Amino acid sequence: MIKVENLYKQFGENEVLKNISTHIDSGEVVSIIGPSGSGKSTFLRCLNMLETPSQGKVWVNNQEITDKKTNIMKVREQIGMVFQHFYLFPHLTVLENLTYAPMKVKGESRESAEKKARELLAKVGLSEKETAYPNNLSGGQKQRVAIARALAMEPKLMLFDEPTSALDPEMVKEVLNVMKDLAQSGMTMAIVTHEMGFAREVSDRIMFLDEGKLLEEGSPNEFFNNPRTTRAKDFLEKVL
Amino acid sequence: MNLDFSQIVPYIPFILKGIWVTLKFVIIAIIFGFLLGTILSLFKISSNKALNWIGKVYTSIFRGTPLILQLMLIYFAIPQLTGYDIQPFLASILAFGLNSAAYVSEIIRAGIQAVDKGQTEAAQALGVPYRLMMKDIILPQAFKNILPALMNEFVTLTKESALVSTIGYLDLMRRAQVVGADTYRNFEPLIFVGLIYWLMIMVLTTMGRIVERRMKFSD
Numbered sequence A: 001m002i003k004v005e006n007l008y009k010q011f012g013e014n015e016v017l018k019n020i021s022t023h024i025d026s027g028e029v030v031s032i033i034g035p036s037g038s039g040k041s042t043f044l045r046c047l048n049m050l051e052t053p054s055q056g057k058v059w060v061n062n063q064e065i066t067d068k069k070t071n072i073m074k075v076r077e078q079i080g081m082v083f084q085h086f087y088l089f090p091h092l093t094v095l096e097n098l099t100y101a102p103m104k105v106k107g108e109s110r111e112s113a114e115k116k117a118r119e120l121l122a123k124v125g126l127s128e129k130e131t132a133y134p135n136n137l138s139g140g141q142k143q144r145v146a147i148a149r150a151l152a153m154e155p156k157l158m159l160f161d162e163p164t165s166a167l168d169p170e171m172v173k174e175v176l177n178v179m180k181d182l183a184q185s186g187m188t189m190a191i192v193t194h195e196m197g198f199a200r201e202v203s204d205r206i207m208f209l210d211e212g213k214l215l216e217e218g219s220p221n222e223f224f225n226n227p228r229t230t231r232a233k234d235f236l237e238k239v240l
Numbered sequence B: 001m002n003l004d005f006s007q008i009v010p011y012i013p014f015i016l017k018g019i020w021v022t023l024k025f026v027i028i029a030i031i032f033g034f035l036l037g038t039i040l041s042l043f044k045i046s047s048n049k050a051l052n053w054i055g056k057v058y059t060s061i062f063r064g065t066p067l068i069l070q071l072m073l074i075y076f077a078i079p080q081l082t083g084y085d086i087q088p089f090l091a092s093i094l095a096f097g098l099n100s101a102a103y104v105s106e107i108i109r110a111g112i113q114a115v116d117k118g119q120t121e122a123a124q125a126l127g128v129p130y131r132l133m134m135k136d137i138i139l140p141q142a143f144k145n146i147l148p149a150l151m152n153e154f155v156t157l158t159k160e161s162a163l164v165s166t167i168g169y170l171d172l173m174r175r176a177q178v179v180g181a182d183t184y185r186n187f188e189p190l191i192f193v194g195l196i197y198w199l200m201i202m203v204l205t206t207m208g209r210i211v212e213r214r215m216k217f218s219d
């Protein structure tokens, strides 16, 4: 599904990603963890070209998205992204947030877009909120709408950048539950998270980033029980 | 104090006609300035350096010189340079529209830049093309925030419109002067059109408030 080869990213002098090579298979759930500032967000954003890599190549579905000739907009239609701060469209209702891109980008009819949107809202438990505006929702509700909005495009891959970090503690669970369901449905997912319990439970693989390097990669059991590097050991001691 | 408003009564229809004469060019100038200002604001936030430059130079020129000078230049220079005998009506629309565009473009630019960058990212992540993103996502949010500033600009333009009396356009202001010259009484006609200007501004402000209330979607 995704292949990353010798990926580098610099912001000016600051080298944020250093020679990352990895892959994410179809149906796989990968959690990306590591200290703050280690480049997790930047790495995730290179997967849909919200950041342009300085060097290296990224393929999505065998299409090289780092190739300038690739129409990145078309690729992005297949990649859903969920942000820490939701970024719902505040001037659109919940339903319109879900139908906007399918109608305008994929040219779906209003009827089918709304039908699908309602199914998704039911799935994330927010059917009664379809006419509400985002600012009248709680953080947890906003994030569930944001997940549904991304799913409305019927993506093949979902990227999550700390989807629960901006939430009050009591709302974390409702969002994680939606993500668990999604993982069980076979969706390919890349998740940046600080929720170690969740990462351990749902992930097929853990990636540990530290100072821009992909230091470790392995199954949750391997990683959490026997981290190979001292950096990972130190990190886990702090967060667990 | 010897105010005598009865003196101007016969002139009232003549003065009232000036309302439409003023409004006619003010409305067109506002729309023209607004459209051009929107385009210029997009130039200013564009990643294209040449467009940036055009936007900046344009604003600098029109904000950096007196409006009355711009009006005079357009009215007198165009016939001199091109031989085209420009009418006061057209010259007024051009001068006020071009001038207003400079201010409007700054207001909209600031409004666009005040929209959370995450909105752009969310739209991009959904594969929304730039044009649609601007039209459907960014500009509606920007306009909501800048509505008071825009209304302020429209109010200023309406009031400053009285400047066109200097090129012989028979607007409200000019009509007050004509009546003043005819009756040898300046105070009454000036007070009278002053009242009319004030009423027009009140209507404009009220309309702005209504639009503003309608747009309060999110909070």
Ligand SMILES: Nc1ncnc2c1ncn2[C@@H]1O[C@H](COP(=O)(O)OP(=O)(O)O)[C@@H](O)[C@H]1O
Binding pocket: A011, A014, A016, A034, A035, A036, A037, A038, A039, A040, A041, A042, A043
């Ligand atoms: N747009 C940007 N411009 C400049 N520096 C950036 C930008 N985005 C991120 N960085 C820098 O890159 C580094 C990694 O950031 P990030 O990927 O957000 O880390 P993480 O998500 O792991 O906390 C940080 O030092 C951050 O300051």
Ligand SMILES: [Mg+2]
Binding pocket: A040, A041, A042, A162
């Ligand atoms: Mg981050």
